């Protein structure tokens with residue numbers, strides 16, 4: 614099944630969630646990218662309301678995360694930011710907690726992987742202890758300097774039991790437009806339900822520059838591969854018009870099916 618929805622509700626109130634349902638969308642990713650703006654009681658109210666709406670909920674945690682910083686206080690602060698999203702995510706009934714895990718900086722890819730793996734395992738201990746019903750989902754990133762190519766995250770999922778967020782636009786930017794959808798679909802097919810991001814994207818030699826409006830031809834291309842490989846997926850649109858582009862994606866999907 615292919616579920617579609619926007620990044621952000623366009624407002625913090627319950628009406629934002631109802632609006633997404635009115636547009637016949639299936640999911641929404643709540644943006645805690647600059648701060649966790651929702652309190653526990655509001656999250657619980659929305660969870661209750663969502664029993665009727667049945668939207669698939671996820672959270673985008675803070676942008677300010679580096680689990681591979683050489684400075685321990687920065688790693689500590691990063692983990693606290695992720696955990697705050699996990700806590701409110703739990704009360705909201707959101708499953709996937711998405712974040713960009715870190716930067717390689719002076720470390721090798723292998724060392725970075727080991728460092729981040731260790732921090733993920735520690736975060737999972739805290740999540741388990743608190744009985745928060747959420748899954749850490751590090752995201753494929755758009756720059757070669759950032760940890761998070763598809764192979765690294767699949768390995769991390771296998772070795773820690775975390776999940777992943779496949780950002781197709783980031784993968785395109787990371788490899789300067791050279792995206793091999795067949796190869797990606799073959800890699801993600803065995804992983805079960807996939808949480809994903811999509812939008813148009815502008816890039817330079819260094820990778821991602823900014824998200825753009827999602828072109829129809831790009832939507833068709835992606836959906837074509839997802840249908841061909843029968844991928845079970847939730848696609849969160851992260852363009853400058855996430856709601857409009859989600860509706861557009863949904864319409865194209867209905868025509869293709």
Ligand SMILES: [Zn+2]
Pocket residue numbers: 752780783810851
């Ligand atoms: Zn993304």
